[in-house]
Amino acid sequence: MNIFTYLLENPDYILEKTFQHIYIFLISWSFAVITGIISGIFITREKNKKIGRIILVIIGITQSVPSIAVIALFFLFMGIGFITAAFALFLYSLVPIVFNTASGLISVDGNVKEAALGMGMTKKDILFKIEIPMAMPSVFSGIRNSAVINIATATVAATIGAGGLGVIIFTGLSHFNASMIFAGAVPVSFLALSIDLILGFLEKKFTSEGLKISEEG
């Protein structure tokens, strides 16, 4: 028996689990992207600065909690199933997005913002025309990070009955079946890589040329 045996003999089953995996990823991650960017913007607004700082500290701490612990914790409170897994994944992938969005917005040069205000831009103009476009590289690195983390962590979601490629890996583990573990792990890395590739392409598209070139002279 070689390592590809399971992969080659059960394409339909693997495909089914892959789609499950994509499904749980897309739902939890897209909510995280929307919520994360909005909260990143919210906590960097002038009037929310104090609360923003506290939130950023809390977020920094949660980033160091292992993913399996997060899922285990939610399982204790919410029981088994898809919803619990999706919610835990949502929260776990929210962290890098909020963190990167906020730090991208904070690092926009004060002089630039003042020039914009002095030229007669409204706060909304400054946010959408200056701050967000300038924070784009940072926002994207948060989104990409979060996508890769989400796809990887979603395998653990299988332990609380959410399905996905984790099911194959954990079954393989309990049977000491290397070929089965391999058949679960390969699509996971393949998914993570392709999502990162797609996001990299989008990042290129949505980031201004002016931010990519290095200083002259």
Add this chain to the structure above:
Amino acid sequence: MPIKLKNLTKKFGDYTAVNNITLSIEDSKITVLIGPSGCGKTTTLKMINGLIKRTEGNIFFNEISIDKINPIDLRRRIGYVIQEIGLFPHMNVYQNIAVVPKLLGWKENKIKNRINELLELVNLNPEENIFKYPKQLSGGQKQRVGVARALAADPEILLMDEPFGAIDPINREKLQDAFIDIQEKIKKTIVFVTHDIREAIKLGDSISVFNTGKIEQSGKTFEIIKKPKNKFVSNLIGNHAEINTLEFRKAENSIDKDFSAVKINASDTNLLKEQKNSYVIFLDDNNNFLGILSKEKISQLSTENYLNNLKTYFITPDSTLLDAAGIMLSKGINTVPVISAEKKVLGVIKYETIFQEE
């Protein structure tokens, strides 16, 4: 548009940054606010476009209080240039300049024409530079784009906060010269903040000297130089301010039309004696400048020797009074002819004109 600051005060907590200043800013002129850091000059500037809210007093544009004007509209009508320029790094030159016209809802075509016009005004080649990003420009070019951007929607007022401060001295001089040329064309009401007295004297039609939140003295640049009101102002302008300022005064503005000129072939001793000035300019038959002689010298020479002894020094109208004074001092004379490119005599610069009270 004239601006009036009336009893303007700004307090940050207990600290009074600007203390009860009153100042009239003249229409179509450059008014320089100068002083050491922390003197309140930048705070004053930022109160004019409402970036800083005043504590007391009032600001009037054309006699209308700033309170009656929407701050966003006001800022769109005032060009603003800051020291670090504040060009938007994610926008190219075109997009940077187009910001205010776009906020005002201009048509794309109008914006395009305006941007080409502005880039020519600030001496940047539109084709070469329009798609460049700020990081691809030199410091001087960035500054030019900054000025073009501030002028984009043709504002009546321009506020400039040490715009040339971060530029090396050689390029700063060049930018200042270019800026003077631009202002001659556009005639905006400009409030210009600097801590460099040389820059203030060079650019300012008027100067207001700030110190610890108050105006020490305010008036026409030459008034300030001739009659510094107190020790602080005289220290600021320095010991040789009068001499130093000659460098920034164009000869063409001080030309004296009262001069004596005769055609060399028509000159005889009697005609020359009738000339009331102490120097006589000699012309050829086409009225072109040949040279100048003092009456004293003339009396020692015979008519046929005039030509060989003529002094041929002169200055052009775009020379400075420092050039004129230099010739006077090195040649030991008190009159220098001003000659056009076509060799015609435009007038003379006299010693008294240079150093007279204005």
